[in-house]
Amino acid sequence: MSPLDDELRAALxxxxxxxxxxxxxxxxxxxxxxxxxRNRVAASVAxxxxxxxxxxxxxxxxxxxxxxxxxxxxxxxxxxTVAPSPAPSPAQQVNPYALDPADPWPYRGDPEVRTQxxxxxxxxxxxxxxxxxxxxxxxxxLFGQVYEPSVPELFYVATVTSSGDSWWGVVQAxxxxxxxxxxxxxxxxxxxxxxxxxxxxxxxxxxxxxxxxGRIEYGPDDASGWTAMTSIADGVAITPLExxxxxxxxxxxxxxxxxxxxxxxxxxxxxxxxxxxxxDNVLGWPVRGVADxxxxxxxxxxxxxxxxxxxxxxxxxxxxxxxNDPGQRYTVLQAWVTGQPAQVFGWVESPGRDPExxxxxxxxxxxxxxxxxxxxxxGRTTDELVVVPRPGTGEVLYKTxxxxxxxxxTVDGLDGVALVDRELGAEGDSIVLxxxxxxxxxxxxxxxxxxxxxxxx
Amino acid sequence: MDEQARxxxxxxxxxxxxxxxxxxxxxxxxxxxxxxxxxTALAKTYLSWDRxxxxxxxxxxxxxxxxxxxxxxxxxxKVDEYATEQPPEQPGRDVTADLDLHDALWSALSSLPKRQRxxxxxxYYEDLSEAETARVMGVSVGTVKSTTSRALVKLRESxxxxxxxxxxxxxxxxDGVHA
Numbered sequence: 001m002s003p004l005d006d007e008l009r010a011a012l013x014x015x016x017x018x019x020x021x022x023x024x025x026x027x028x029x030x031x032x033x034x035x036x037x038r039n040r041v042a043a044s045v046a047x048x049x050x051x052x053x054x055x056x057x058x059x060x061x062x063x064x065x066x067x068x069x070x071x072x073x074x075x076x077x078x079x080x081t082v083a084p085s086p087a088p089s090p091a092q093q094v095n096p097y098a099l100d101p102a103d104p105w106p107y108r109g110d111p112e113v114r115t116q117x118x119x120x121x122x123x124x125x126x127x128x129x130x131x132x133x134x135x136x137x138x139x140x141x142l143f144g145q146v147y148e149p150s151v152p153e154l155f156y157v158a159t160v161t162s163s164g165d166s167w168w169g170v171v172q173a174x175x176x177x178x179x180x181x182x183x184x185x186x187x188x189x190x191x192x193x194x195x196x197x198x199x200x201x202x203x204x205x206x207x208x209x210x211x212x213x214g215r216i217e218y219g220p221d222d223a224s225g226w227t228a229m230t231s232i233a234d235g236v237a238i239t240p241l242e243x244x245x246x247x248x249x250x251x252x253x254x255x256x257x258x259x260x261x262x263x264x265x266x267x268x269x270x271x272x273x274x275x276x277x278x279x280d281n282v283l284g285w286p287v288r289g290v291a292d293x294x295x296x297x298x299x300x301x302x303x304x305x306x307x308x309x310x311x312x313x314x315x316x317x318x319x320x321x322x323x324n325d326p327g328q329r330y331t332v333l334q335a336w337v338t339g340q341p342a343q344v345f346g347w348v349e350s351p352g353r354d355p356e357x358x359x360x361x362x363x364x365x366x367x368x369x370x371x372x373x374x375x376x377x378x379g380r381t382t383d384e385l386v387v388v389p390r391p392g393t394g395e396v397l398y399k400t401x402x403x404x405x406x407x408x409x410t411v412d413g414l415d416g417v418a419l420v421d422r423e424l425g426a427e428g429d430s431i432v433l434x435x436x437x438x439x440x441x442x443x444x445x446x447x448x449x450x451x452x453x454x455x456x457x
Numbered sequence: 458m459d460e461q462a463r464x465x466x467x468x469x470x471x472x473x474x475x476x477x478x479x480x481x482x483x484x485x486x487x488x489x490x491x492x493x494x495x496x497t498a499l500a501k502t503y504l505s506w507d508r509x510x511x512x513x514x515x516x517x518x519x520x521x522x523x524x525x526x527x528x529x530x531x532x533x534x535k536v537d538e539y540a541t542e543q544p545p546e547q548p549g550r551d552v553t554a555d556l557d558l559h560d561a562l563w564s565a566l567s568s569l570p571k572r573q574r575x576x577x578x579x580x581y582y583e584d585l586s587e588a589e590t591a592r593v594m595g596v597s598v599g600t601v602k603s604t605t606s607r608a609l610v611k612l613r614e615s616x617x618x619x620x621x622x623x624x625x626x627x628x629x630x631x632d633g634v635h636a
Contacts, residue, residue: 011559012582016479026467032500280588
């Protein structure tokens with residue numbers, strides 16, 4: 001806590017303490033609510049006055065023949081009907097409206113929004129989120145525009161080339177740098193990128209699709225039927241979001257009026273899905289060691305395999321990446337499946353052996369140190385314990401037993417990471433952390449630090 | 458909204474308006490805008506009232522509405538909409554010629570971009586954790602850290618906090634950044 005922290009709190013609270021609310025504000029609130037509701041119904045789609053903030057979902061293509069069972073239109077309208085579809089041949093299974101990240105839709109919108117400098121900045125932000133190098137990212141702009149007065153926003157599709165996994169999202173240039181407002185995995189066959197974008201009072205729905213799509217329509221829950229969204233470019237349309245977000249729907253028609261996509265509209269008021277944010281228990285420690293994006297990506301795939309999920313459902317942050325003289329390469333991640341808490345995950349690659357995953361339990365709040373063990377090291381008679389302490393730790397000590405004196409094991413140049421030559425089958429040893437003044441702040445048996453996902457050996 | 462729900466909403470507003478108004482005031486810097494902002498956030502809550510199952514989470518919902526609305530780049534002033542019995546403050550009233558330390562901080566706060574200000578308010582007024590702030594702002598914890606850090610640096614560098622040696626404001630300005 002610094003003097004500024006304290007004074008800031010005192011200043012804010014001092015200001016707030018003298019404020020008294022107006023009596024019975026309900027009437028004003030209800031007037032405002034009516035106005036918002038009226039605007040939702042009557043708003044002409046002045047999209048240029050709206051900007052983005054954040055919830056979205058990627059919707060895979062829905063075969064026309066599946067529509068009647070999966071998602072009937074919300075109300076009966078004289079609009080287009082779902083055409084019967086013969087059994088598709090392999091050639092017909094290629095959906096002409098699907099977004100192929102290897103051959104994405106052409107860019108539409110304001111060319112000023114996709115300057116190379118901006119794209120570079122967005123790529124850096126995206127790479128940082130994925131924990132990969134920018135050279136490993138191919139980010140393609142799909143649609144961009146500038147909102148009043150000068151906020152550029154851009155729909156993109158991005159692929160991590162080393163893994164082949166793709167995401168789509170919306171990024172906005174803000175005063176504090178690029179903000180990935182939407183950043184979600186791209187399922188195969190995705191035909192529509194619908195983003196719910198909170199506005200001043202009326203949230204808006206912006207849909208980006210293939211340029212060859214015909215009309216894009218919005219179906220609110222108030223039984224008013226399908227209404228055409230306002231087209232602002234080929235395959236791009238916006239509309240105010242109205243009614244119950246849980247029931248709002250969007251659909252797209254082909255040039256012949258046939259429904260080529262239908263799905264729920266994203267909810268601007270919903271809590272942010274975990275896919276666009278980190279779990280609460282991500283440690284937020286700095287990355288230590290020497291980055292190796294390919295190794296870290298393989299580790300992420302290993303984590304996905306260990307958890308039995310697709311790679312695209314896994315996010316991670318790197319705690320440390322390194323190697324030793326015998327040629328072992330390792331990384332320690334915090335990794336998580338979308339919507340789940342983070343776990344520490346070690347990944348060790350040794351010459352001539354299969355990679356070794358080391359999955360730890362869900363990371364606890366206040367974690368002081370994490371560790372992995374390198375075993376069967378060529379030419380050595382000991383294992384190597386890699387200890388990653390929380391930032392700000394002073395010295396790391398290793399004790400071979402409860403009564404032994406701790407010996408310093410912190411390695412210069414590794415930002416506080418400690419390496420321990422540990423006897424094979426050692427028991428009763430422990431790790432001690434000291435603060436900058438040499439005061440002990442933590443001691444834990446090594447066996448505890450090496451607990452697996454379901455328990456300690 | 459039926460009568461019972463309306464009564465529930467009225468009860469909530471009566472109980473929580475003072476605290477929420479203070480948060481809105483922290484975000485906007487003046488009472489008029491704070492009243493307007495809170496009214497908008499509560500009106501949105503009113504429209505969603507029947508869908509909000511977890512009433513324990515209402516403050517979080519409204520707080521998120523406050524922040525999102527305030528930080529919306531395209532937010533427009535609607536001076537005809539807020540209802541208050543007190544006249545709005547005049548622009549510039551908060552920046553006085555004779556600043557004490559807290560006045561200086563308050564004035565420096567007004568110089569921050571809206572998002573930075575919102576994060577400072579959530580962290581230092583609402584005392585939210587970085588994770589909680591991230592949820593309200595809809596950003597990552599890393600963004601909260603970096604943005605808050607930048608905000609504190611900007612506050613320290615504010616000319617309002619860098620005066621003559623011996624002045625307590627100068628002591629704050631030269632203290633290290635703790636973000």
